[in-house]
Amino acid sequence: MENWRKNVNNDINFIPTMGNLHNGHIKLISTAKNDNQNINLVSIFVNPLQFNNRLDLKNYPKTINNDIKISFANGADAIFIPSTEDIYPPNNKNIEFLKAPKELSSTLCGLDRIGHFDGVCTVVYRLLNIIKPKNLYLGEKDWQQLLILKNLVLTKKLNVAIKSIPTQRDFDGIPLSSRNIHLSKNDRKLIKFFSNELFEAKNNFKQGKNINLKEIIKKLSSEKISIEYLEHLHPYTLKKARTEDNISLLAGAIRCGKTRLIDHVFLMKRRPIIAIDGPAGSGKSTVTKLIAEKLKLLYLDTGAMYRALSWLLIKENIDYKKEKKLQNILQNISIAFKSNKNANQDVFINNYCVTEEIRSQEISSIVSKISSIKEVRNFLVEEQRKIGESGGLVAEGRDIGTTVFPDAEIKIFLTASIDERAKRRKSDKNSKDSQEIDLHALKRLIEKRDFEDSNREISPLIKANDAIEIITDGYSINEVVDKIIDLYNDKIPKETQFK
């Protein structure tokens, strides 16, 4: 393998398996193939270190010839089938036997399978060191394993990106697993009952009902299902789920005869939210629009809402300094976004389409002042929260991560130097600034806007504590978009990304 690796110049997608390949593995291999032009390497190695039960290891299904056929038929370019001695040479004193972190490995499957995750870490670390892949493909079915391996990559500072795929299910809804071949007809009925219970809990949770573990366990026990564990946990820390968690994990393991099977669902109050904040000219709009398109999320341009309102106040000559008058006006305002025929979004205020008008210098020079009025802010923040109630959106603005959606799953603070931002505004063909103002004056305007936005009393432009700052000088739009999408994919289980 080391020799082969030396002669491969392309990047590698690595798909580690223990063989007995099923549709779950096929999805991993075909996803890797469709992702990029890299070489796809599948490994088949039944790692003795991750079995705490000798019989389980002995009985682990081995179907090597079929596995080879399946791998090549679905996109593998090469297959690595080492022997135990290849991976663990008996006299090699340099093998690093790793320990999985206690916080992640002492719960769920780690409770009963002592040493299992240490064995997984050891083998994956060895394989990664030999293969040096660019991408590592893993299934979300083994969610705890995925978290532990992400932690391994982080702590060992390995230069590999982990890509995950959702749990693949059989025709009857039970998760695909190599161990399923040991199941009798009755076992399958039991695991189907168990999976159905998890899905029912998921639906109940979505409708606002609490999770009652004891009740679910009682129902499972009445079907004579032997439960090893059933836990409701935070999806990343694996600590007990808290009521405020938007996404949580309901995971269980049951025994059918001698076979042990796991399944889980993610419970969600709403779909995920990405919050992108930052100053004018940081590239927010372009980046946010592209992310919305690529991740099929709703695009919420909160700046356009402030601009639309400013437009109306100016057009109707409303003295917005008079509180009472403003309150009355706000009560009768409706702002809506609609897709237009160019696949862009039009902004409407009280049914006027104002997409073009709100980009004028007149509006640019007044929007910061209007958006610092308490009544305006409160009104539009409420409107924005209504739009984001069921999630599934990427919102851009100046106070999204701090005020509008403080519980957004991904918070980005996008910025760039004043020089860079002025240059971008100048060359933006859609912005009237490019014709009306010279570069030097544009810089002063941007500085002034930054100052006003950062120093206003209500919802000033500041980076949320848990936001990731991206300084976009020198990066292309696509590089920034890809970085944010990677952060999203890394954090949000694929299983929750679809409706």
Ligand code: PAF
């Ligand atoms: O998930 C598996 O199949 C195994 O744990 C892995 C990642 C191939 C390591 O042996």
